Amino acid sequence: xxxxxxxxxxxxxxxxxxQDIIFEPGRCLLNTPLNIPSxxxxxxxxxxxxxxxxxxxxENKEGFIITGQxxxxxxxxxxxxxxxxxxxxxxxxxxx
Numbered sequence: 774x775x776x777x778x779x780x781x782x783x784x785x786x787x788x789x790x791x792q793d794i795i796f797e798p799g800r801c802l803l804n805t806p807l808n809i810p811s812x813x814x815x816x817x818x819x820x821x822x823x824x825x826x827x828x829x830x831x832e833n834k835e836g837f838i839i840t841g842q843x844x845x846x847x848x849x850x851x852x853x854x855x856x857x858x859x860x861x862x863x864x865x866x867x868x869x
Contacts, residue, residue: 785805796821803836804828809848811841818853821867 804826
């Protein structure tokens with residue numbers, strides 16, 4: 774599967790309505806931010822390597838955008854791998 778397909782599937786998983794999301798191990802090139810809906814409470818990246826692609830890097834955008842309200846449950850993200858191999862800045866931003 775190519776990187777764009779994987780990123781699309783990850784976004785669909787985040788929009789599935791489930792509170793807990795588990796990604797498969799591997800490498801995913803992101804050229805647009807992943808939008809995390811407010812109902813998500815737990816993301817297990819299973820040591821997935823999320824890499825900021827050239828488009829995400831050149832547009833100086835965030836890697837994750839968390840939407841919701843200030844009183845929404847806390848989001849727990851675990852087991853993210855390979856910080857050093859990211860290409861460019863990669864931020865998590867909460868948006869109200």
